[in-house]
Amino acid sequence: MSSAEKLIPRDEGFDPARVKLDFPILKNTGLIFLDSAASAQKPQCVIDAIANCYSRDYANIHRGVYELSARATANFEAVRETTQLFIGAAEAREIVFVRNTTEAINLVAATYGRQNVGRGDEVLITEMEHHSNIVPWQMLCEEKGAVLKVAPMDDRGALMLDEFEKLLCTRTKIVAVAHISNALGTVNPVKEITRLAHAHGAVVVIDGAQAIPHHRVDVANLDCDFYALSGHKVFGPTGVGVLYGKAALLESMPPYQGGGSMIETVRFEKSTYADIPQRFEAGTPDIGGVAGFGAALDYVSELGLDSIERHERELLAYATDLLAEVPGLRLIGTAPQKAAVISFSLEGVHPHDVGSILDHEGIAVRTGHHCAQPVMEHFGVPATVRASLALYNTREDIDALVRALQTVRELFK
């Protein structure tokens, strides 16, 4: 028995083995899936919700006077309210449906950013950002002659908050930061970051892609200005993401894309734009996807985010403890506040080889730079192996991972 097993009691009310049965791909194949940070698997209820939408409730929304279209619209808008409650937004119109986190961040860069960032202004990000929270700001800064500043992290992969604070100044217009790092699992102090940024007059964009399936998010409490997330990371389908924005900010912003749904009136001389959130939702959205996304949020709420968080914290401690005993294994990312992600390297074995062998043993992990090349550079590695956890992972999954790593070591000894 490892020390983690002795110290940390299991959450008796939450049974991950039973939860696993809700996910057909895990139930039917015996797959050990440790790549949920890339994209999570889908429970039956989400698959059913999508099928039901198309087989019973489907028509285009915000258009028809017929009953079916009205029902489809009501169902779609109900998910907006579900999302509002899920993340603690003050109003449903603060929820904008987009494709994914990447599009949500690009939307802010292309609208608020273009409107408010000028020559010599600064955008502040951190060293641990995913490429999707680097490149849109880089593009904006290049276009506007603004400067991209990067707050450093320490060798555990924790943000150096004092250095971050030093980089804030009156020229800082936007602060964009990950809630949880996808490559390291570091949980950033986003509430404190927001407070500091606001004190310098900057707006705060939080990349919540990794936080949303693991962590109770309350945007009102964080007081952040924008929060971006992807449905597919929280057990929903691909193709649906959310941008939360404070109503007053969204109202002040120009449209993102032009087209149907986002207008009030169209004349060849001049068109006027719809109110928020429709102003940012040009064209027919992913109606079936939004139905599935709503079911995913209901599923997570029913299991309870507190239970999920407790389970994952226990599993992370169990895994960290066992992996530390594997000879030659180096954990990459050991910040004091960590969630659901274990990045590591194995001495003398390239991550790609580790990934192939684990795959052969029926274990899916991600290997590579995790769309965070600056993080890899910081730790002096070309790539890592990343095992990421979700509510359906069990201690048995971790045991299998550790066993398979012994196979790797045996092969490469």
Next chain:
Amino acid sequence: MSSDLRELYQSVILDHNKHPRNFCKPACTNRTAEGINPLCGDQLTVYLDVEDGVVKDVGFSGTGCAISTASASLMTQTIKGMKIEEAERLFKGFREMVTADPQSEPGDKDLGKLSVFSGVREFPMRVKCATLAWHAMSEALHDTGETATTE
């Protein structure tokens, strides 16, 4: 451990991974090309010294997985002294071997030591690793100055 894993990671491959041969820039080179696999971050550079249509010397540097490192190492050993056309023909044969249908009988391609990579055909995700150095070598032979990628 299953046999196809052993087949992929044969002892020759593991040895060349641990102790890559010609893992340096030769004193005299006149053609160079870089190979990058954006998927896994493998990056290596192949250096050639080509005179009168013959590969007089060859070396490589960079980082990569066991398959790409061993493949680069064995490639440098094999093509040293070869005519350009021979090296190109060998690349073609090598590529055919690692992309062959796993169900088919292994063809007699006369690839000599390189046949240790025949197990790669069971692992389609690893074909790019096995061919990375070869793509770079081919690029260097034509020295277009471009970076070879496996994408």
